[in-house]
Amino acid sequence: GRKEIKAEDGKNGRGQFLDGRDGEDLIIKIPTGTRITNLGTGYVQEMLHPGQRILAAGGGKGGRGNFKFRSPTNTSPKEFEEGLPGDVVPYQLELRLIADIGLVGMPNAGKSSLLNELTRAHSRVANYAFTTLEPHLGAYFGVILADIPGLIEGASEGRGLGVKFLKHIERTRTLFHLISAESEDPVADYRVIRKELEKYNPELMEKEEHVFLSKCDAVEPKVLKTKLLALEKAGIRAEPISIIDPETMETVKKTINTIKKELTSA
């Protein structure tokens, strides 16, 4: 939506040696992670640190009072300057979450379940596609994980819920890519997601990625093996996980701990 926010104009200059006041500053608080685009110039600023400030629009200068118009021939001038209006600048504000790890994958792959298992987040879980409608954040010992709605083919062009949320993973350092072990074709699932990520922003391809074959308890061990093998043949190294198997959850936690070390040493 559009919204006009206005600080005070500068005040008119007055008599009795008085200049007009400058307009009061107006401070607008916005969430950390907001990207601010000046629609006039195209200049983009990222608000990444709490307390960070930018001058969004210069304020109106107060007018000079009559004193300033004194001259040898005009000793008690009636003139004054009018206070000036501030700058008018159109901005677009866009919130992008700041997370360390972004959970990506097809709908129903178990992304929200994993977030909830690892953190105290309560992202909605259900056995159908597009359960998650909004991004959710959770923290695992200080490492922030972002759960976004499932992606489908065409997501980068706006299909499903995808494109609205892809921006949130642009700032994550690492991707956790979940492929359901229940999928008929895990390799195809993997490629669909990678393609959408690339179409959205090729830089996403350079992010560190960990691939997990999720819900591995839901299929027969033999089937699981076949699927892991198919992935391996395609050059995709996937770690089987299940939220009900503590051992596999340990593996995920170890991965996060390694990421945490890299984050703190960076």
Ligand SMILES: Nc1nc2c(ncn2[C@@H]2O[C@H](COP(=O)(O)OP(=O)(O)OP(=O)(O)O)[C@@H](O)[C@H]2O)c(=O)[nH]1
């Ligand atoms: N058996 C088993 N089921 C799981 C596991 N993880 C998730 N599920 C189930 O899989 C279904 C989908 O889980 P979600 O966590 O909602 O999946 P999602 O990827 O967040 O789905 P969207 O939000 O629609 O993209 C739910 O019925 C979960 O209970 C697992 O490790 N094992």
Ligand SMILES: [Mg+2]
């Ligand atoms: Mg979900």
